[in-house]
Amino acid sequence: MAEIQALDVDVAAVVQADAAAPTRSLWRRIEPTALGTASIVLLLLLWQFLPYFVPMQEGTKLFFTVPSQIVGTLWQLFASGAIWAPLGVSATAFAIGLAFAIAAGLPLGILLGRSATLAAMFDPFITAFNATPRLVFLPLLMLWFGIGLWSKVAIVFLGALFPLLINTYEGVRNADKLLINVVRAFGAGELDIARLVVVPNALPFIVVGLRLAIGRAVLGVVVAEFFGAQDGLGVVMVRAASSFKVDVVFAGLIVFAALSLAMTGLVKLLEERMSRWRPQHVNAN
Amino acid sequence: MAAETSPQRSFALRHRNFLLGAVAVVLFFAAWQAIFLIVPFDPLFISKPSLIAAGFVDLIESGDLIHDLAVSAVPFFVGLIAAVIIGVPLGIVMGWRVRVGYALDPLMTVFYASPLVALAPLLVIFFGVGVTGKAIIVFSLAVFPFIFNVCAGVRTTDRLLINVVRSLGGGERDLYLKVLFPSVLPYIVAGARIAVGRALIGVLVGEFFAASEGIGYAISRFGDIFAIDRMFGCILTVMAIAVVLTEGIRWAERAAFPWRTGQ
Numbered sequence: 001m002a003e004i005q006a007l008d009v010d011v012a013a014v015v016q017a018d019a020a021a022p023t024r025s026l027w028r029r030i031e032p033t034a035l036g037t038a039s040i041v042l043l044l045l046l047w048q049f050l051p052y053f054v055p056m057q058e059g060t061k062l063f064f065t066v067p068s069q070i071v072g073t074l075w076q077l078f079a080s081g082a083i084w085a086p087l088g089v090s091a092t093a094f095a096i097g098l099a100f101a102i103a104a105g106l107p108l109g110i111l112l113g114r115s116a117t118l119a120a121m122f123d124p125f126i127t128a129f130n131a132t133p134r135l136v137f138l139p140l141l142m143l144w145f146g147i148g149l150w151s152k153v154a155i156v157f158l159g160a161l162f163p164l165l166i167n168t169y170e171g172v173r174n175a176d177k178l179l180i181n182v183v184r185a186f187g188a189g190e191l192d193i194a195r196l197v198v199v200p201n202a203l204p205f206i207v208v209g210l211r212l213a214i215g216r217a218v219l220g221v222v223v224a225e226f227f228g229a230q231d232g233l234g235v236v237m238v239r240a241a242s243s244f245k246v247d248v249v250f251a252g253l254i255v256f257a258a259l260s261l262a263m264t265g266l267v268k269l270l271e272e273r274m275s276r277w278r279p280q281h282v283n284a285n
Numbered sequence: 286m287a288a289e290t291s292p293q294r295s296f297a298l299r300h301r302n303f304l305l306g307a308v309a310v311v312l313f314f315a316a317w318q319a320i321f322l323i324v325p326f327d328p329l330f331i332s333k334p335s336l337i338a339a340g341f342v343d344l345i346e347s348g349d350l351i352h353d354l355a356v357s358a359v360p361f362f363v364g365l366i367a368a369v370i371i372g373v374p375l376g377i378v379m380g381w382r383v384r385v386g387y388a389l390d391p392l393m394t395v396f397y398a399s400p401l402v403a404l405a406p407l408l409v410i411f412f413g414v415g416v417t418g419k420a421i422i423v424f425s426l427a428v429f430p431f432i433f434n435v436c437a438g439v440r441t442t443d444r445l446l447i448n449v450v451r452s453l454g455g456g457e458r459d460l461y462l463k464v465l466f467p468s469v470l471p472y473i474v475a476g477a478r479i480a481v482g483r484a485l486i487g488v489l490v491g492e493f494f495a496a497s498e499g500i501g502y503a504i505s506r507f508g509d510i511f512a513i514d515r516m517f518g519c520i521l522t523v524m525a526i527a528v529v530l531t532e533g534i535r536w537a538e539r540a541a542f543p544w545r546t547g548q
Contacts, residue, residue: 036387036392038388039389063411121306122309123302124309128528132527132528133483133486135493136489136524138493139504139516142508144330215398219402222400222403223486223490226405226493226494227494237403237406242410246407249403253399254399256400256403257395260398260400264398
């Protein structure tokens, strides 16, 4: 009896853990993680010990660095505090640009989603700007806003605006017409419709847009600082590259990548929360 | 942002949307031209459509624009073709061999998430201002959409097809050639749509950094000498090319794989 009970519990636990394959062994469960980690570790080791296997010329050595050196540099950058000032400059441009993009993208997306005529009129511009790499405007923006914070903000804004705008638009278009009609029948105006139906419904779409926008915004900061800036983490990287401090370039890359991954990860968590409370019965009917 | 077209209201509505869009574009350029009747015009700061058009004609007649575009096209296509050649097989193998997928998925995600553009200064310094450095930047940006799209395509391949080939005695090679590759074709095209945008970024980054010719170089040089009208001409050309490429691929997707519309 006890044995059967134990078995029951076990099966239930496994089923809960993975409904698709109830008879998975331990190795099978950890295999994806193990293999994924192993390949990354293997690559890092290979990189670390490459200089011992492959003879390199002096000139090539200038451009070469190993992971241990990069980690050392990274540690030093943080320990000495040298990274905070440029990182702060980059983060400011990122935050202001993203805030502007949200402030402009959400209302515009809602407006276009509610008006088919406006959407049709804006469509060519949105298609054109979305297809074009925003980088192409950088020289122009540098002329307009000068070398410094605001040209960076502008490029971040342009990069982040369209994912937010397009996703908000799609989310608004996706809103349940029945709900809108109900609210309208009770005498709600456009503003009430937006507040009560459209925006809550579009939120998951907006969050997806935000995730895309963050990626684009980080890219925007990096690129803008490469070409038109006096300080910032991107500037540190370009200067390091031209003085052959390859480890600093990689350290900067890692910082940018880590921040980008962390922020998109946070937004992904938010996304999962949102899809959890999303009422499923509306679609089921 | 294509408008939904249901069968009842398809033709007229599509027509209406197109007209509205065209009117908006015309209005935009007209307003741009007209606003300088009220606002003072500063040619060092902004240009207007009539001047841009004149500058554009100039650029075409002198052959500069065509030359710069031709120069930029080389690393663009070399990098993009290399991305297809490496990315598609890698994606197929990652999608088909489960363990290869486990091993490479996290690695590729890390590469994809990190702003690889950041390595552009190194690549440009290492490889010089020629085609190689730019082509490598283009490749490293454009390869990931192919890998991830193809990988996703393989995972949605019809199991029935695989089983049929197997029961008729087909080996692993037959599976790759007769089932997997054909069934990921739409995914390759979808990947290409994303990849061309990233490839354009790669070319521009490479050319902004260090180049003596090419469309990116032209844009930054015209900016440096305050030839705003020509700069706008080049920017609008890049925009037009980007739209033609992405919308062209979208159109090709719909035409070649009509069962996949809505993707």
